[in-house]
Amino acid sequence: MRARAKWLLGSLAVVLAASGGGYAVTAQPQQEGAGKSGQHGAGLPPATAPVQRGDLGSGLRVEGTLGYAHERKVGAAGPGVLTWVAGEGTAVERDGRLYEVNGRAVRLMYGSTPVYRPLKAGDKGEDVKQLxxxxxxxxxxxxxxxxxxxxxxxTATAVKRWQKAHKMPQTGEVAKEDIAFAPGPQRVRRNDSAVGDEPGPGKPVMTLTGTERIVRFQMDAAKAGAAKTGEQVSVRLPGGATVTGKIDSVGGAAGPDEKGDGGGPGGGDKKAKVEVVVALDKPAEVGAPDQSPVSVGLTGETRKGVLSVPVNALLALAGGGFGVQVVEDGRAREVKVEPGMFGNGRVEVTGDALKEGMQVGIPRL
Incomplete structure (x- = not known):
């Protein structure tokens, strides 16, 4: 047998770079004599694994957080003292109270245009349609x-009916302090002010979200191509249950990675992050608390019916390129292969002399 090839375990840097769907394999030099063993005669490896044919996915698993959709902050429309506020975790529907200033309730109405003026006879605009x-x-x-x-x-008559139902002065006009528009039912995620506070400009009363459960996670901007809008994912919940969902959006700014290289403040590169949002297929069935940690399985690319071997079965051949060590009839021989896609601890391999079911050498871990 010609000069022994080097096991790639510990010397092969497998870079699963999701950018552009490509995967790079870089062989790094080993110390002379590495990979030799005096306990296995005739060059036999310490262990073997079969060449398998089947579907191979490049999916990966990332850590995320269970939350609610469309977070937004709500501030008071006018001066005064906060006299009541809906509790954290409360779901508020149309016409429900969000908070009160000086005993005057601010009620939720549905619409995408925010309240920016009092509404009265003669006014025109999208906010009037929403009202x-x-x-x-x-x-x-x-x-x-x-x-x-x-x-x-x-419209004024209808407003008076609404005011009468809430025992308000029947003016036929809607003040900025009377309502707040939001796209749909809201959930109070956090109270940013307490009863007795005097809300003002730049000081929100509360943080709201939609009532639909979602999952958020972050990815390095350079690897965000692994997550595609509309792609099906699996979500492992606290306790082990798994639910499904689809990627709703990719690319919301999530800020840089502040961890650096561990060398202290300012050490290492700060990697830009993007936020990925997953819409759950059956959000009503998810009962875990807000901000619970979850694990998200991304499908990635799938290759159908390919041959694959464990990643650590790859060898860096002495003459260049890559191969595997096929073990048959008590003998070992090197077979050159072309590595393809990596996924779930395996690598796609192609080679004229490679067949399903063959045993290939792997180092004992």
Whole structure:
């Protein structure tokens, strides 16, 4: 047998770079004599594993956090003292109270345009349409045209009905301090102010989210290509249960990695991160608490019906390239291979002399 090839375990840097879908393999020099053993005659390896044919996935598992969708902060629309606030974890639906200032309730209405002015007769705009839709949904706006963005006399009448239902002065106008628009039902994630505080500019009253459960995790920006919008994923919950979901968005800024290389403040490169959000297929079935740690399995690329061997079966051949050590009839021989995709501790290999079921050498761990 020609000069012994070197086992790649410990000397092969396998870089699973997700950028562009490529995978690079770099062989690094070993010390002379490495990989030899006086306990295995005729060059036999200490252990073997079979060449397998099947599907190979390049998926990876990342750590994430269970949360709720669309986090946003809500501030008071006017001066005063906070006299009541919905508790953390409370779900608030249309017309429900979020908080009170000077005893005056701020109620949730559905809409994407925020409240930026009082609404009164003659006003026009998307916020007027949103108000009309909410008044109709609450049973106060019979006959209103929700596609007409004009605050009409009929709108004022509907507002008075709504005000009467809450024992408010029936002015027919909606003050900025009366409502807050949000896209749908909201959940109070955190109270940023307490009863007795005086909310003001730049001082939010509370942090809200949607009520739909999601998962967030971060990835290095350079590897974010491994996560694709719409891709199916699995999520392992606390306790071991697994649920499914789809990647809803990729690329929200998550800030740099502050860990560096462990050399103290400012050590190492700060890697840019992106946030990935997973929408769960059946969010109502997830009962784990907010901010629970979860594990997300990314599918990645899948190769169908390929030959693969354990990653540590690869050899750096003395003449260049890579191979495996095939063991047959008590003898070992080197077979040159071309490594392909890596996944789940295995590597795709192609070679004319390689067949399914062959035993290849691996170092004993």
């Amino acid at each position: 009309k839709r909410n008044l109709q949904a609450l049973g106060h706006g019979t006959g209103l045209d929700p596609e007409d963005g004009t605050f009409t006399a009929g």
